[in-house]
Each structure stands twice: as C-alpha cells, then as structure tokens.
Amino acid sequence: MLYDLDALTLTDNYDNHARGPNFVMEPPPKLEFSNSSGGWLDCSATGIPQPTISWLTADGQLVGDIMGVRRVLLNGTLYLMPFQAPMYRQDIHNTIYRCVASNIVGQIVSRDVQIRAGA
Template sequence: MAISEGYPPPNQRGLTRRGTSITRVSPRTREARAPIFPPPGVPARAFFGSRAAYAPPSRGRAASFRNFSFGVSLCIGVFLFTLNNGAVALGRGSQGPSFRTEPPRVVHFTNSTGAIVDCLAEGTPTPAITWTNQEGRVVEQVPGLREALVNGSLYFPPFPASQYNQQVHSITYMCRATSPAGTLLALPTQVREEVGNCCPNFFAD
C-alpha cells in the first residue's frame, strides 16, 4: 500500500520535505493543503486512512469552552422562544371576567330567615370571587353571622337577636371577580338585616 507524495509517513507527523530540508507545517496549513479526493493511483482506503492519521489535534479547553457557550446560548434561545409562545397562547385563550349573576343593590332580611347574596362570574381562566366592604378591605368570616361560600356567594345564617352586629348586618358590600385576565367590580350591595325590636334606631326610615 503506497501513499502519494505529499503525505509523510506517521513518524514524520507535522513535517514536510522540501528538497533536502525538513520544514515543520502547522496542522491548520496541512489540513488546508490536503486534497478532498484521493490523487490518481492512490486507493481510497489508503488515502482516507492517511488523512485520519494526520487529522489536526483538538483545541482542548478552548474548543470545549466554545462548545459549552454554544450549548448554553441554544438552551436560552429555546427557553425564551417557548416562554414567548406560551404568553401569546395565554393571551389568545384568555377572557376577562364577567358576571353571570350580579348581586342586587339592596338586600333586606330578618334574623330568623337569614339570606344568601349570590355573586357568580365566569371567564378564562375562572375568576376568583372575593367580597369587600365599602372601604375596599376584604371581609373575613364571622362564624355564625357571615360566611363566604365556595361558589362565591355571601351567606348570612339565621342568628339570635342578641348576636346582632352592625358591622356585619348593616353595611355595604362589593363583589369582586379577579383573574389573570383582569378584575371586575360589581355595584355596591346594601345589606339591611332587621332584628325584631332590638335595634329600632337602625330601621327608623
């Protein structure tokens, strides 16, 4: 098996003969000078084997760092592309909240009957219902007097006359529907709970 002139044997890697002198050639220059196809009369197997024998050495840490940087940049690009598409998809599929059942403007009831004030909203994603007072503060549960139901309604159970609470039974409430697509406020609801003869001053009108 013969190798064409211009391809030194393995024991002279990196060297080339010019007349009677031997000159060192850089791997990059040798790679650039090497032909892509085998010269006439040289078997392909021998040609490609010789090219493999004289392949330039790896760049070591510099090449590894470049590959790592490229991989990190590619991952960041894919992440940003996916995040942007997800935001666009959310924007296209979202719908702001709207009231399916809005609470009435005024609610009258007695301590013996109690009452349920409905506030139902819909949208994409499904909005959350909260109740606030006239100052905008979220109202809390008061066991036995005021409860917020799972469906968003406000429940005033029947109670003894001695447990009447003006801050619960005679104030203005507001229903609020909130979702990532927006917030919607209902008109104020005035609650008036009448308790026998315990509190005549509150119902003189």
C-alpha cells in the same frame, strides 16, 4: 386536502386565550332579611381562566368568615347566617358589600349592595 397549519394554530390560540371576568350573576342593589331567616347574596362570573369570587366591605376590606355569623361559600355566595338579636352587628348586618370577580387578566367589581337585617 391541504390545511394551513398557521391558520389552525392561530384559531386554536384565539379560542383558548385568557379572557377577563364578566358577571353572569351580579348581586342586587339591596337585600333586606330577617335575623331568623338569614340572607345570602349570589355572585358569579365567567372568564378564562375561571374567575374567583370574593367580597369587599364598604371600606374595601376583604370579607372573611365569622363563625356563626357570616360565610363566603366556595360558589361565591355571601351567606349571612340567622342570628339572635344580641348578636346583631351594624358592620355586618347593616352595611354595604361588593362582589369582586378576578382572574389573571383582571378584576371587576359589582355595584354596591346595601344590606339590612331586621327582626
């Protein structure tokens, strides 16, 4: 049996080529949580290579960890930790976040997520 090596190579390259991110799980448009329980936003995406997940604030700033208040987990989850009332910060606990999935092909940005922490 003869094989067309050019066709096999083309098929292999097509199957293994880079693909831009596509959301598997986009965060909800709204999250309300209590300060005693904390809250989290999940976000995941597929692509080749596997996209990285990051979060942006309403003004486009990259979200980072704040000790004891907020963490971006390795799986892409944004975790807002339980907190005492005096630790409330409007810029963290009553604001808008967006999930960003990116790889070498490009990036996609989720819808706005309005979060609000309450007692």
